[in-house]
Amino acid sequence: MRRTEVFxxxxxxxxxxxxxxxxxxxxxxxxxxxxxxxxxxENKMGGFFKNRKMKKMIMVxxxxxxxxxxxxxxxxxxxLNSWESHGRTSFESFPTLAQVQKEVDYTPxxxxxxxxxxxxxxxxxxxxxGKDADENTVVKAKGISFFYEPxxxxxxxxxxxxxxxxxxxxxxxxxxxxxxLDDLKVYYEAxxxxxVPVDYELTEQDKQDQEAGKIDISYGTDTIQVINTQAITWYxxxxxxxxxxxxxxxxxxxxxxxxxxxxxxx
Amino acid sequence: MxxxxxxxxxxxxxKEAFGALFERYKVQAIRTVYLITGDQYRSEDIVQEAFVKxxxxxxxxxxxxxxxxxxxxxxxxxxxxxxxxxxxMVPTEDIMEVMNKKxxxxxxxxxxxxxxxxxxxxxxxxxxxxxxxxxxxLYYYNELxxxxxxxxxxxxxxxxxxxxxxxxxxxxxxxIARQESKVENGEGEGxxxxxxx
Numbered sequence: 001m002r003r004t005e006v007f008x009x010x011x012x013x014x015x016x017x018x019x020x021x022x023x024x025x026x027x028x029x030x031x032x033x034x035x036x037x038x039x040x041x042e043n044k045m046g047g048f049f050k051n052r053k054m055k056k057m058i059m060v061x062x063x064x065x066x067x068x069x070x071x072x073x074x075x076x077x078x079x080l081n082s083w084e085s086h087g088r089t090s091f092e093s094f095p096t097l098a099q100v101q102k103e104v105d106y107t108p109x110x111x112x113x114x115x116x117x118x119x120x121x122x123x124x125x126x127x128x129x130g131k132d133a134d135e136n137t138v139v140k141a142k143g144i145s146f147f148y149e150p151x152x153x154x155x156x157x158x159x160x161x162x163x164x165x166x167x168x169x170x171x172x173x174x175x176x177x178x179x180x181l182d183d184l185k186v187y188y189e190a191x192x193x194x195x196v197p198v199d200y201e202l203t204e205q206d207k208q209d210q211e212a213g214k215i216d217i218s219y220g221t222d223t224i225q226v227i228n229t230q231a232i233t234w235y236x237x238x239x240x241x242x243x244x245x246x247x248x249x250x251x252x253x254x255x256x257x258x259x260x261x262x263x264x265x266x
Numbered sequence: 267m268x269x270x271x272x273x274x275x276x277x278x279x280x281k282e283a284f285g286a287l288f289e290r291y292k293v294q295a296i297r298t299v300y301l302i303t304g305d306q307y308r309s310e311d312i313v314q315e316a317f318v319k320x321x322x323x324x325x326x327x328x329x330x331x332x333x334x335x336x337x338x339x340x341x342x343x344x345x346x347x348x349x350x351x352x353x354x355m356v357p358t359e360d361i362m363e364v365m366n367k368k369x370x371x372x373x374x375x376x377x378x379x380x381x382x383x384x385x386x387x388x389x390x391x392x393x394x395x396x397x398x399x400x401x402x403x404l405y406y407y408n409e410l411x412x413x414x415x416x417x418x419x420x421x422x423x424x425x426x427x428x429x430x431x432x433x434x435x436x437x438x439x440x441x442i443a444r445q446e447s448k449v450e451n452g453e454g455e456g457x458x459x460x461x462x463x
Contacts, residue, residue, distance in 0.1 A: 028313070
């Protein structure tokens with residue numbers, strides 16, 4: 001063997017030995033397939049909020065309330081290829097205006113109790129980025145969400161007031177119902193979310209329901225969960241607000257009362 | 267089934283065909299990325315992203331016969347971008363997990379069986395600049411031709427040859443330096459063979 005060939009062989013063997021250190025996860029293809037299906041569904045729906053980082057959090061079983069909120073919030077923003085959200089700080093007690101201002105550089109309207117006996121439980125801040133198809137960041141924003149519970153506890157349900165400092169141009173009402181509340185225009189939408197494990201195979205019923213717009217499928221949870229969600233979104237002075245009900249199944253009128261209570265804050 | 271036929275089916279949305287394509291490329295894909303990043307966790311994420319991107323944009327591939335180069339282009343670009351961002355560092359809280367994982371992977375048997383030359387080579391390959399290292403990996407591990415590498419990396423064939431030559435030169439220099447050091451210490455292994463290559 002020539003000297004060049006000896007050297008080449010040594011380099012090849014060295015790389016092969018190093019490469020053999022890594023093992024391939026058995027669920028890798030399932031994760032790929034789940035992500036492909038998710039993206040196909042998102043592309044079909046057009047304006048659905050896409051959040052890869054948050055989906056990854058759910059896939060390792062660390063579904064924070066904020067991540068579920070982001071995935072379920074039906075009225076957000078299209079025009080870009082994807083939105084990423086990164087959770088930051090959280091408040092376990094009702095934050096002051098100064099504290100909120102310090103964390104997110106703006107002060108939304110928010111209250112410590114929503115009508116119907118829902119009291120403040122905690123708040124979380126986030127940074128979000130909207131990216132185009134080439135992964136370039138097109139818009140960045142900060143947000144803070146306030147979570148509320150009845151006295152008896154949430155029992156796994158969510159009622160939140162999500163705020164993001166995003167211009168109105170990024171808001172897409174999609175198929176939401178437009179409702180006038182005095183001088184405020186709000187958008188109401190109801191959806192059923194089905195959370196499934198990564199290796200879940202869609203049934204014929206699932207496919208029919210998806211086609212009919214009755215359910216949204218989201219991959220990554222350990223068990224199958226079906227949750228009815230409602231959201232009311234509005235825009236005011238540079239801030240997009242979303243009141244989100246996941247699982248409480250409150251009346252629309254009750255949700256609108258909550259919106260009015262927040263809107264009335266001076 | 268022929269690869270071209272598989273690609274045609276994947277274009278039609280056939281997920282079984284996509285699975286078959288995955289099976290053909292998964293080992294090389296994950297090992298290539300691992301050679302670039304040196305990190306198992308990130309490697310899997312990158313490979314996942316590459317296959318997803320591959321499926322969603324396979325309709326853009328004009329010539330199915332070029333699939334291999336096209337796919338490795340997606341893969342190496344993601345690996346490159348990720349590696350530059352991560353700079354091979356992990357968050358402090360993860361470092362013990364990573365170190366323990368590396369210790370498990372490199373068994374004692376592996377260490378004893380591996381010749382000193384290869385250990386040295388591995389170390390020197392990791393010291394190469396990212397561009398040179400990537401070309402070395404694509405040439406020696408993936409056994410792509412210079413022409414294919416040029417397509418994957420997006421540069422001229424002359425540039426590929428030049429970088430390959432530089433990378434090989436650096437590795438040989440290291441081997442020779444090691445030999446000279448061993449001779450001074452009264453030891454010896456045939457690194458003389460690498461002079462003048």
